[in-house]
Amino acid sequence: MDKAYGDEMATIDLRTEIKEFLSSRRARITPEQAGLPAYGGNRRVKGLRREEVALLAGVSVDYYVRMERGSLAGASDGVIDAVASALKLDEAERDHLFHLARQSRAPGGRRRRRPAVTVRPALQQVLEAITDAPAWICNGRYDVLATNHLARALFSPVLADPRRPANIARFVYLDTQAARTFFVDYDRIVCDVAAKLRMEAGRNPHDEELIALVGELATSSELFRQRWASQDVRLHRSGRKRLHHPVVGRLDLDVEAMELPADPGLLLTVYTAAAGTVTADGLALLASWAASQERPADGIRTPG
Known part of the structure; x- marks a missing residue:
């Protein structure tokens, strides 16, 4: 199991990062916490549904579904901010979502300069x-x-x-x-x-x-x-x-x-x-x- 997990972590896939981050943040918020009515007592999903996040963020359900599948390249900063507010992200989480979005927009998967390994x-x-x-x-x-x-x-x-x-x-x-x-x-x-x-x-x-x-x-x-x-x-x-x-x-x-x-x-x-x-x-x-x-x-x- 350890080796398989290590092989999986040999790369950091941006789409997977986006998908898992958004879905994990959505799962922790109840409709009551989001100010939405919770119809029925037998919800099949933990936390908010995708359509509820879309409603709160002011975007279409299809648009939000594409985002949560890892596609942030076309999302404006305004949309990212609206989704962050809908998911009640804290400052670090909001920054993280914006980092993921900016990386998604980078042409051709452009790589940033490596972090420094020496000190002046x-x-x-x-x-x-x-x-x-x-x-x-x-x-x-x-x-x-x-x-x-x-x-x-x-x-x-x-x-x-x-x-x-x-x-x-x-x-x-x-x-x-x-x-x-x-x-x-x-x-x-x-x-x-x-x-x-x-x-x-x-x-x-x-x-x-x-x-x-x-x-x-x-x-x-x-x-x-x-x-x-x-x-x-x-x-x-x-x-x-x-x-x-x-x-x-x-x-x-x-x-x-x-x-x-x-x-x-x-x-x-x-x-x-x-x-x-x-x-x-x-x-x-x-x-x-x-x-x-x-x-x-x-x-x-x-x-x-």
């Missing part, structure tokens, strides 16, 4: 200038491309994998014992990582490295297969991350994630703690430990 020297200098907080740069595939010294110390369990670039998704799904110990909210993390990879697949479905990563995870992890099949998507956003570091213990960190406009596809993430908190003391202890352990970055720092 100036960005590495920015990281090293952040001395009191862990900071690193990743791409949409969760490849760790550059770190500062505190990030290398904080994420030492993730970076223990000798493969470079280290990859957070591989750590979460393929080194589950270590990941469960490191991430206090592991169950939430596994959902978020798959959802953000799904979001990246909508942005760049022809990224061969992403396709290979998804195939590897799907072949090796039943948990990933379950989360990937949910069709959920998430945006990289600020928030809180709770970690259990093997040296300094529990850290409850504030996370700020920032896209880098000059380097499309790259994300700078900085982890901080309010002054006077237990976590701030833990970061200070981590800095002392890192200073005693620091050695060359084992390929994490990328010269550009």
